[in-house]
Amino acid sequence: MKINQLQIEIDGIDKEILRDLMEDARKPILQIANKIGISGAAIHQRLRKLEEAGVISGSKFVIDNKVLGYKTMAFIGIYLDKASSNSDAVRELKKIPEVLECHYTTGNWSILIKIICRDNEHLMQLLNKKIQPIQGVSRTETFISLEQQLERQIQL
Numbered sequence: 541m542k543i544n545q546l547q548i549e550i551d552g553i554d555k556e557i558l559r560d561l562m563e564d565a566r567k568p569i570l571q572i573a574n575k576i577g578i579s580g581a582a583i584h585q586r587l588r589k590l591e592e593a594g595v596i597s598g599s600k601f602v603i604d605n606k607v608l609g610y611k612t613m614a615f616i617g618i619y620l621d622k623a624s625s626n627s628d629a630v631r632e633l634k635k636i637p638e639v640l641e642c643h644y645t646t647g648n649w650s651i652l653i654k655i656i657c658r659d660n661e662h663l664m665q666l667l668n669k670k671i672q673p674i675q676g677v678s679r680t681e682t683f684i685s686l687e688q689q690l691e692r693q694i695q696l
Contacts (some may be wrong), residue, residue, distance in 0.1 A: 548589070548590070548593040548595065550590075550595070550696075553576060553578065553586065554586055554590060555696040556572075556575075556576055557572055557576070557583060557586060557587065558590070558595075558596075558696050559696055560572045560575070561599070562693055562696075565599035565600070566599075569583045569584065569587075605656050609658050610638075610656045610657060610658055611657075611658065611659060612656070612657040612658065612659055612660055612662065612663050612684060613654070613655070613656055613657075613684070613685040613688065614654075614655050614657065614663055614682055614683060614684045614685060615652060615653070615654055615655075615682070615683045615685065616652070616653050616655060616667070616671065616680050616681065616682050616683075617645075617648065617649035617651075617652055617680065617681040617682075617683075618649055618650060618651040618652070618653065618671070618677055618680050619648070619649055619650060619677070619678045619679045619680065619681075620650040620651065620676050620677060620678060621676055621677075621678045622676070623650065625650075625675070625676025625677075626644060626650055626651065626676075628674075628675060628676055629650075629651060629674050629675075629676045629677060630642055630644075630651070632674045632675075633651070633653060633671070633674070636655075636666065636670050636671070638655050638656050638657055638662075638666055639653050639654070639655050640653075640654045640655065640656055641653060641654040642654075648681075649681065653671075660684070663682070663684070667680060667682065
């Protein structure tokens, strides 16, 4: 597999390392090294190479939103009055902590956002008081997720 940024070659060992760390970013490097049959230092060198090439951009903890009381996930298509309103609208959306993702799209909407809320009432308040009043937003279309059935990264 070639990555366009630096034309880095990713071999089977790199893929195996990445698969293990994608499964559990806290997995000990020596455990991975023993499984693959190379030294811990070799793993570190390969990870450094992958990081420098931009293949790896860090690691993170995954927080369970439901445990924190956020039980409603929604996707909102945002219609803008004109395309030039996009950057101002995105700047305002960044100020809303419940907005998890924001995408500039083709099709009917200009922007598609993923939002997390405590409940439907919280969602309604965000729509009415924070999202729809944004300058340039002409209207919105909301889709509530009933259940997230799949979440993954690209498979190597």
